[in-house]
Amino acid sequence: MRLFIWKDLIVILRDRSEIMVLLLMPFILIGILGFALGGILGGDSSEIDVQVALVAEDNTEEGTAQFLQELEEIELPDELHEEIAETARTLNPAKLLKEFLENEDLKEIVTVEEMKASEASRMLEAGELDAVLTLPEGFTYTSLQAMIWNEEISADVIVTLSENGSLYANIFADLIEGFVEVLNLESAIASAAGPEAAREGEPAETGGVIPIAQNEPVNSMQYYSIGMAVMFVLYVAGTIASKAYVEKHEQVYNRIILSGTHPAKYLSGKWMTGTLFSFLQMGILFTLSAFIFRTFSLDSINFWTGMVFITFVLALCIGSLTSLLTSISIRFESDAVSSIFSGGVVTLFAFAGGSFFPLAGMPQVIVEAGNWTPNGIAMTAYLLWLQGFEWTVLLPSLNRLLLLSAVLLAASVIIFPRRRSVTS
Amino acid sequence: MLETEELSKAFKGKTVVEGVSLYLEKGESVGLLGPNGAGKSTTISMISSLMKPTSGEVLLHGENVIKNPGKIRKVLGVVPQDIALYQELTAYENLKFFGRIYGLKGQMLTEKIKEVFSLVGLTDRQGDILNTFSGGMKRRVNIAAALLHDPEILIMDEPTVGIDPQSRSYILDMIRELNLQKGITVLYTSHYMEEVERLCDRVYIMDHGKIISSGTKEELKSILSGEETILMELDRAYPEMEKEFQQLDSIRQVIETEKGLKLISVKGSRLLSSLFQIADRHEAQVTNVNIQEPSLEDVFLHLTGRKLRD
Numbered sequence: 001m002r003l004f005i006w007k008d009l010i011v012i013l014r015d016r017s018e019i020m021v022l023l024l025m026p027f028i029l030i031g032i033l034g035f036a037l038g039g040i041l042g043g044d045s046s047e048i049d050v051q052v053a054l055v056a057e058d059n060t061e062e063g064t065a066q067f068l069q070e071l072e073e074i075e076l077p078d079e080l081h082e083e084i085a086e087t088a089r090t091l092n093p094a095k096l097l098k099e100f101l102e103n104e105d106l107k108e109i110v111t112v113e114e115m116k117a118s119e120a121s122r123m124l125e126a127g128e129l130d131a132v133l134t135l136p137e138g139f140t141y142t143s144l145q146a147m148i149w150n151e152e153i154s155a156d157v158i159v160t161l162s163e164n165g166s167l168y169a170n171i172f173a174d175l176i177e178g179f180v181e182v183l184n185l186e187s188a189i190a191s192a193a194g195p196e197a198a199r200e201g202e203p204a205e206t207g208g209v210i211p212i213a214q215n216e217p218v219n220s221m222q223y224y225s226i227g228m229a230v231m232f233v234l235y236v237a238g239t240i241a242s243k244a245y246v247e248k249h250e251q252v253y254n255r256i257i258l259s260g261t262h263p264a265k266y267l268s269g270k271w272m273t274g275t276l277f278s279f280l281q282m283g284i285l286f287t288l289s290a291f292i293f294r295t296f297s298l299d300s301i302n303f304w305t306g307m308v309f310i311t312f313v314l315a316l317c318i319g320s321l322t323s324l325l326t327s328i329s330i331r332f333e334s335d336a337v338s339s340i341f342s343g344g345v346v347t348l349f350a351f352a353g354g355s356f357f358p359l360a361g362m363p364q365v366i367v368e369a370g371n372w373t374p375n376g377i378a379m380t381a382y383l384l385w386l387q388g389f390e391w392t393v394l395l396p397s398l399n400r401l402l403l404l405s406a407v408l409l410a411a412s413v414i415i416f417p418r419r420r421s422v423t424s
Numbered sequence: 425m426l427e428t429e430e431l432s433k434a435f436k437g438k439t440v441v442e443g444v445s446l447y448l449e450k451g452e453s454v455g456l457l458g459p460n461g462a463g464k465s466t467t468i469s470m471i472s473s474l475m476k477p478t479s480g481e482v483l484l485h486g487e488n489v490i491k492n493p494g495k496i497r498k499v500l501g502v503v504p505q506d507i508a509l510y511q512e513l514t515a516y517e518n519l520k521f522f523g524r525i526y527g528l529k530g531q532m533l534t535e536k537i538k539e540v541f542s543l544v545g546l547t548d549r550q551g552d553i554l555n556t557f558s559g560g561m562k563r564r565v566n567i568a569a570a571l572l573h574d575p576e577i578l579i580m581d582e583p584t585v586g587i588d589p590q591s592r593s594y595i596l597d598m599i600r601e602l603n604l605q606k607g608i609t610v611l612y613t614s615h616y617m618e619e620v621e622r623l624c625d626r627v628y629i630m631d632h633g634k635i636i637s638s639g640t641k642e643e644l645k646s647i648l649s650g651e652e653t654i655l656m657e658l659d660r661a662y663p664e665m666e667k668e669f670q671q672l673d674s675i676r677q678v679i680e681t682e683k684g685l686k687l688i689s690v691k692g693s694r695l696l697s698s699l700f701q702i703a704d705r706h707e708a709q710v711t712n713v714n715i716q717e718p719s720l721e722d723v724f725l726h727l728t729g730r731k732l733r734d
Contacts, residue, residue: 003524007510007517014512014553251508254474255569258497259525 004269005276011243012277018239022281026232030289033228034221037357050110050172053120054101055134060094063140067148084148093143094135097157100179110172124162131172134158156180218386222296225289226382227355229282230375233318234349236278238342240270241325245335253330267323267416271409274322279315286311296386306385310394313401314378320408321374327416349373377401425450425609426471426496426577431480433466441466442633444480448577448611453603455624456613457720463633464613465505468579471611472502501575501608503583507562508569509554515541515565516550519572526573540568544598560591567595571602577609578602584619596622617721627720631728644723651676652691653722656699657712658684665706672698679725684711688722 012018067088071081101112112133115123120132136158157180159173247253256266286307289295297303328337350356352369353376359367370376381397427447433440441463448454456464469475471482473493481488482496489496509518516537523533541547544564554562563583570578580599584592600623602608614620620627621641628638637644666685670678674693679686689695696713703710718726 003521007513007521010517011510011512250506251504252510254504255502255508255522256525258472258474258500258502259522259573260494260497260527261525 001265001269001272004266005273008240008243008269008273009277012239021235022232022239023284026228026285027288030221030225030228030285030295031293033224034293034295037220037224050130051128052101052110052112052172053123053129053132054098054112054114055117055120055132056094056114057117057137058094058135058139059137060092060140063138063142063144064088064092066141067144087148088144091144091147093140093147097135097179106175110175124160127162130162132158132160133176134160218383221289221293222386223358223383225286225293225295226379226386227350229285230314230353230378230382231346231350231355232285233278233282233314234321234346234375235342236281237274237318237321237325238338238346240274240277240322241329241338242335242342244270244326245329245333245338248330248333249335263416263418264413267326267412270326271319271323271412273319275315275319278318278322279311282311282315283308303385306391306394307382310378310381310385310398313381313398313405314374317374317378317401317405317408320405320412323412324408324415327412331415331417349375352376354379371400372404374401374404377404425485426611427483428467428471429481429483431467431470431482432478433463433470433475434478439478440633441470441477444630444633444635446628446635446638448609450576450609451603451607452626453600453610453612453624455620455627456611456630457615457617457620457627457724458613458630459615462615462630464630465581466633467630468502468581468611468613471496472500472579473497474502498573499576501570501573501578503567503570503578503580505581505583505585507554507566509562509565511555512553514551514553515546515557515568518554518565519550519569522569523572528572536572540571543571543602544568545594558588558591560587560594563587563591563595564598567598575608577611579611581613582615583612584614584616592619599623617719617724621720629720629724629727636727637723641720644720645718647723647726650691651688651718651722651726653716653718654687654689654695654699655681655683655712655714655716656685656687656703656710659709659711662703662706662708665702665708668702668706669699677725688718688726 012022068085071085071088074081076084098112100106101110117134120129120134123129124132134157136156139157142156157176159176161173244253247256253266257263286296290298296307325338325341329335352359352366353373354370355375359370371380377397377400381394381401384394384397425448427445429445431444432442444463444467446454446456456467458464466475470477470480473482473489473496477490482490484496484499487495510521513521519537519540520533523536528536537550538547541550544567546561546564546568549557549561554565557565567580567583578599583599584595587595596619599610599612603610603623610623612620612623624641626638626640627644628635629644630636637647661680666678666680669675669685669687672695674690674695675687676690677686677688679688687695687699699713700710
């Protein structure tokens, strides 16, 4: 058996064009896609650093006092009068905004520093800031009116963006806009439910602009390292099957059979070569990606143990796929299947499996189809593991991969010519 | 030693080999001659157990081996028409692989590889990747791979296709040496008449899936013992003169060749003066005339009405 594996590995390793496809191309694509599409995934947020100056032109106490003074002049039952006054004293819109900016998730991408308007303006012009957030005079008073009386005015803040038009500055502007909308929405809720509801409003829940993931988010470099690895590992099966066809076509297979070698030994060799080569290919890609692109942490033994295990299960499945494609090529003496597989099916599998982009929002039928491709199943397992989920969460994916491996292997054994005579 | 009885093969209702019976005695060199598509490769595929016959038997020492191909595979060395080797491996790695699958290992394998490389004259190139070899050298390694397990019978399917004359000559000498000095029985298929004439003691001539004649070279040539061949080289074609030659009583066949005409005539008919007179009338420029004994090519032509490479 080792002899067949040695021979197949040497044949592939000495074929430069195959090595280009199996190792170099996915590595290049990881780099290109990871950098070009950086920022589209939640995990990329850690790379964002928005520098913001907070300029407070508003005086909170004065604004609250002004609101309370006007409240005195309104005729209301004493009990309600006192309750609204207490709410106004408790509600501090400027404080709410500061708490929002100091939210744990937002702190990772926004650095806020309070300063005077003149200094903020100078730093913005010098390009040292992405945005200036100004709480204008009367902000507290206007906000309280909007929140408590639900008046048609809105509690506005002024966001001045850098002239350089930084993408980060725009992100920040969107965040603030979201906050203000929530602030006004809460005022509406408060109006409908009474002052108690307004008091209980939590400013951190600002419309989901930053998704608060339960687990570690995945960044684009990690995503495409996985995506390209599970896509290009499929080419291993096509490559080995096409080599098997050459063996058959050029009568090398006949020579092997004439030596008395059992056909099952030949097929087992292909299965093991497919498994071993795909395991090595993915191992090399992940390791290079970790060292060169700093994709994965090199410190965690637990993390890498999991990666090795998932890779091993996927490699078994690719070995079975190799075996099936080889059986078809030998049985029908045609390289059409391996050519179609490498020329089109791999791309379709990669698309359905989510190698090019996350499948969220895609039609359910594509998502379902992807869940039955080796690459799609493995991708799910890898992403779950990257996000720090427990083994138990990964088990359904791994079991599905093993089931698929068994089915593919069984099909390959059934299709492979059993008789020791080569041609009927 | 090895014989076939009424061996036939049909693909999808079309018979490609029909009732082929032949035999090989130990130490013989037997040729299977026929044009492309005559059924030679199908016949040797059935003999070597790579293809199951539709009917008929393959007997090794009197035992039918169709249902038990292991016996014949042990004693056979097959040299296929294609280069059945790994182009990405070195010549040595190829032989090591095929030697190992034949069960050779260790010192015995090393010695055997050394021996066959010496035999095919490629000892100096054994470490080179096969892709870098010329067509002739690849053919020699192809033969070497079939000799590793010391086969008693060597079946060669057109082993010199597409190579230069020097390599062909080397290979033919090598096969003759294997046959004469090592006593290996050889079944050699070819559509090159001169190769079969040079190598083989006996010849089977195949056409359209059937054996149409067989015997020693002399026996086959005696079919044409009453004929002789006149090769007439001309400066160009003369169709009218050709027609006039055909009308001569002593002329059996007139065949156009690259350089002129080949005339099969009744032996001793003293035609030359008549031929020159006709040529003179047509103002044909005759550059050379040669009278030959009949060859196997002529026998094939006589039997089938067409040339081997038609």
